[in-house]
Amino acid sequence: MTLYGVGLGPGDPALVTVRGREVVAGATIVFTPGDIAERLVEPYADHIERLTFPMTDDQAVLEAAWEEAAARVAEVAREDDVAFATVGDPRIYATFGHLDGALADYPAVEVRTVPGVSVVTAFTTALDVKIDEGSLTVREAAAGIPPNHPEQLLLLKVTDVADAHEQLTAAGYTATYGRRLFMDDATVTTDPDALSDSDYFTVAYAERADGGRSP
Numbered sequence: 001m002t003l004y005g006v007g008l009g010p011g012d013p014a015l016v017t018v019r020g021r022e023v024v025a026g027a028t029i030v031f032t033p034g035d036i037a038e039r040l041v042e043p044y045a046d047h048i049e050r051l052t053f054p055m056t057d058d059q060a061v062l063e064a065a066w067e068e069a070a071a072r073v074a075e076v077a078r079e080d081d082v083a084f085a086t087v088g089d090p091r092i093y094a095t096f097g098h099l100d101g102a103l104a105d106y107p108a109v110e111v112r113t114v115p116g117v118s119v120v121t122a123f124t125t126a127l128d129v130k131i132d133e134g135s136l137t138v139r140e141a142a143a144g145i146p147p148n149h150p151e152q153l154l155l156l157k158v159t160d161v162a163d164a165h166e167q168l169t170a171a172g173y174t175a176t177y178g179r180r181l182f183m184d185d186a187t188v189t190t191d192p193d194a195l196s197d198s199d200y201f202t203v204a205y206a207e208r209a210d211g212g213r214s215p
């Protein structure tokens with residue numbers, strides 16, 4: 001049978017797609033990676049089960065977690081349709097990609113995805129940004145600022161806003177930060193001190209202060 005990777009959008013229940021709701025409602029078990037996804041599927045899912053993915057850079061620990069998750073999903077998906085529901089889009093910087101990879105060991109399980117509204121596009125609405133000329137570079141904050149200093153930059157996983165702000169300012173960017181966008185407690189600010197605590201659900205959007213005129 002099939003594992004559906006379902007994107008739930010950035011956090012507002014109204015931004016879960018109709019197709020996403022239908023697939024979640026039809027799944028025997030809806031697996032989730034965390035609280036936010038769980039809250040979003042609760043109204044539609046019959047049975048929810050949390051899969052745990054450790055926050056670590058240790059590749060061996062991560063691979064073991066993906067393999068364990070794949071084994072559990074495959075156990076159910078052998079007979080039934082199941083879903084893995086995740087914030088945003090399941091193909092964009094998402095754990096689902098790793099789960100999909102680990103499921104290669106279980107060829108009886110077909111894998112499909114249902115796209116969701118990604119923070120990579122939705123941040124524009126929340127931060128009142130237009131992307132129309134030039135190019136937007138998307139990157140994880142831990143990878144640092146690209147040496148070619150692109151005109152427009154979106155950093156994901158900004159857990160240390162003060163550090164990101166220091167790096168962005170030194171590189172000639174003006175930055176806006178968005179935390180828990182499209183959720184009840186969303187914050188949008190240019191003041192790094194307003195976000196001094198660490199929260200995984202934080203992005204930084206930065207534009208070169210010179211508008212890209214200098215090399």
Ligand SMILES: C[S@@+](CC[C@H](N)C(=O)[O-])C[C@H]1O[C@@H](n2cnc3c(N)ncnc32)[C@H](O)[C@@H]1O
Pocket residue numbers: 010011087088089090091092093094095117118119120155156157158178179180181182183200201202203
């Ligand atoms: C692993 S990526 C997942 C992206 C997701 N699959 C998507 O398409 O939106 C997680 C990062 O996305 C960003 N993110 C996702 N949703 C967000 C939201 N609602 N508000 C702010 N940042 C968000 C944060 O930077 C977070 O660390």
